[in-house]
Amino acid sequence: MQDAGECITALPKKEHSAPEWQAAMQALILVAESGGPTMLARIGVMRALNRHYVPEFNPKGKEPHWGRRKLNQ
Structure with a gap:
């Protein structure tokens, strides 16, 4: 925690x-003062580190597997 604060x-x-x-x-x-969950601090730091990242939206998405399978005859 101290290392993150110094950083x-x-x-x-x-x-x-x-x-x-x-x-x-x-x-x-x-987290340091009240002994709260450390995951809260981790989430805050990760969001700050990745603040310039913009996820790209893929409108097609994943295709369902049942559209590609061929049935045995």
Whole structure:
């Protein structure tokens, strides 16, 4: 937990003040002070690390397997 806090505080001011990093710091403080679930802090840090990732939407998606099978005759 301390390593994560030091990593966040070592960020440049522009990134440090991003809302995602602020939420991650708040989650770390909440977990450290009140002994809350550490998964909360992990989720906050992971969301801050991946804040620029935009998932691509594939409208076709996966095709169902039953459309490709051939029946034995």
